[in-house]
Amino acid sequence: MPIPSEKQTSLHCLFHWAKQTPNKVYLTQPYPDGHTEDITWTQAADQVRRMAGHLRSLDLPERSHIAILGKNSAHWILADLAIWAAGMVSVPMYPTLNGETAEYILEHSEARLLFLGKLDGTADGWDDIKGRLPADLPIISLPMSPRPDTDQWTDITARTEPADPILPDPDDLATLIYTSGSTGRPKGVMHSFRTMISVAEGLQQIFPVGPEDRMLSYLPLAHVAERAAVQTLSLYYGFRLYFANSLETFQEDLQRARPTLFFSVPRLWMKFYMTINEKLPPKKQKLLFNLPILNRAVKRKVLKQLGLDHCRAALTGAAPLSAEIVHWYRNLGLELLEVYGMSENFGYSHANRPGQTRIGTVGVASPGVEHRLGDGDEVQVKSPGQMLGYYKNEEKTREDLTDDGFLKTGDMGEIDASGFLRITGRVKDLFKTSKGKYVVPVPIEGRFNHPQVEAVCVAGANQPQPCVMVLLSEEARAALDNGSQKDDLERELAAELDAVNAETESHQQLAFVAVVREPWTMENGMLTPTMKIKRNVIENHYADRIDGWYQQKRKVIWE
Structure with a gap:
């Protein structure tokens, strides 16, 4: 299905909706003082044209690279669009970067200007980054920026006349997306406007989305998943986007948005699940969910408490989510669909489809996508969303693409007779025990499920058997600090260990569970921006400590 000419790029989409639904609200932004700002399609297009006019007045080289650093906000998206309307290339940066990596990205991307957005030094890297910004780099501050001493978005758009936008060719370079860099330096993935719009164009063939939908934007916009599933879709389909103010107000922000479509990552689905378990223990859930007349009302109430009672489809991706948790949400009445994609194909690869789900798989290839298994069962994908290559790194581009144009994903998988793909691990995550046997950590981690465990990491390279490190939920850690019964939890963790080992080949059976103390966060480098564990860092x-843990010869070890 060809893309309509008025929607051939995300920028075309903005002006299409400004013309079709000028007074409809596009963006709703909450502020720390409690007030919210609604921005209509007309207002969004007007601000974008004014900022584009300002950028063009700066006499920057043609096709200059402009960086955006900040947490998600309405103006983050407007800045991205203004960069494109000025005929330039956007370079999003994670707000949780450390100073050294931020400095590297600004230098490597040859950024000529920085849009500085919502940052405050809490749960972001601003305190480390601010001293590493090049002294000669011009900065424009978006609302909620930590720098009141620079040019401000609101002042510039108030005094600048709107300019006619430079509407891009679909094959023009649109953006450099720097990978989260779980190992080594982050790579700059080059995407065109065409590769970016592919996700929206493909979705319309498999799932009904329209202007009346609503989404909440809170995962980092610098990551391809949020840029594809939230920003690009909202621009293509013309629906309303809400933003989250902070972690503390997240539930309130979710209730305001009442999303009809919701995208999250496994760690947050687990957090929601734990929150409900705290308020409604699993035994009570089982009883209430099985009552013939009451069960629907109870489940509806649980979804309403989560802010997801209007949600007709929810997506999960970026890491595996256990089948048990997927079943739990589906039992509530929320169709949780696992999807799969990478920065290198703009997240457009595989998806479970409504009414055609196989739990434990990431679904079938999306329209226009080809897939196959290469050496060592490595998943290889050819997608309409495929990158143009890595910026200033032709060698790595050649290494990651086959001669016939397939992307080597680095994931191992299985494809069944119906075309459903199951991810079985990462090629680089495999490790050998001292007995010379290979261990595949991801499936084992997916089986270790305890309602008070927030994150799991299987380790044990060169040890007789693998082990598992677990991080307890914040609530469980607080309860233990307040004198909660440690013995009961220890017995439960030991029982979970036995249950996992009963389903695991002997050479992959876990020697023990180590309960760690320090939280794994983005700030301390143990999680990626989409909350996947950074295995090598952990x-x-x-x-x-690990040798000492093995010497204890106990089932459960407390750090």
Whole structure:
């Protein structure tokens, strides 16, 4: 199905909706003082044209690269669009970067200007980044920026006349997306306007989305998943986007948005699940969910408490989510669909489809996508969303693409007779025990499910057997600090260990559970921006303790 000419790029989409639904609200932004700002399609297009006019007045080189650093906000998206309307290329940066990586990205991308957005030094990297910004780099501050001493978005758009936008060719370079860099330096993935719009164009063939939908934007817009599933879709389909103010107000922000479509990552689905378990223990849930007349009302109430009672489809991606948790949500009445994609194909690869789900798989190839298994069962994908290559790194581009144009994903998988793909691990995550046997950590981690465990990491390279490190939920850690019964939890963790080992081949059976103390966060480098564990960082952090844990010869070890 060809893309309509008025929607051939995300920028075309903005002006299409400004013309079709000028007074409809596009963006709703909450502020720390409690007030919210609604921005209509007309207002969005007007601000974008004014900022584009300002950028063009700066006499920057043609097709200059402009960076955006900040947490998600309405003006983050407007800045992205203004960069494109000025005929330039956007370079999003994670707000949780450390100073050294931020400095590297600004230098490597040859950024000529920085849009500085919502940052405050709490749960972001601003305190480390601010001293590493190049002294000669011009900065424009978006609302909620930590720098009142620079040019301000609101002042510039108030005094600048709107300019005619430079509407891009679909094959023009649109953006450089720097990978989260779980190992080594982040790579700059080059995407055109065409590769970015592919996700929206493909979705319309499999799932009904329209202008009356609503989404909440809170995962980092610098990551391809949020840029594809939230920003691009909202621009293509013309629906309303809400933003979250902070972690503390997240539930309130979710209730305001009442999303009809919701995208999240496994760690947050687990957090929601734990929150409900705290208020309504699993035993009571089982009883209430099985009552013939009451069960629907109870489930509806649970979804309403989560802010997801209007949600007709929810997506999960970026890491595996256990089948048990997927079943729990589906039992509530929320169709949780696992999807799969990478920065290198703008997240457009595989998806479970409504009414055609196989739990434990990431679904079938999306329209226009080809897939196959290469050496070592590595998943290889050819997608309409495929990158143009890595910026200033032709060698790595050649390494990651086959001669016939397939992307080597680095994931191992299985494809069944119906075309459903199951991810079985990462090629680089495999490790050998001292007995010379290979261990595949991801499936084992997916089986270790305890309602008070927030994150799991299987380790044990060069040890007789693998082990598992677990991080308890914030609530469980607080309860233990307040004198909660440690013995009961220890017995439950030991029972979970036995249950996992009963389903696991002997050489992959876990020697013990180590309950760690320090939270794994984006700030301390143990999680990626989409909250996946950084296995190598976690393993290195505990390397000096692991031998001692094995010597204890206990089922459950408390750090």
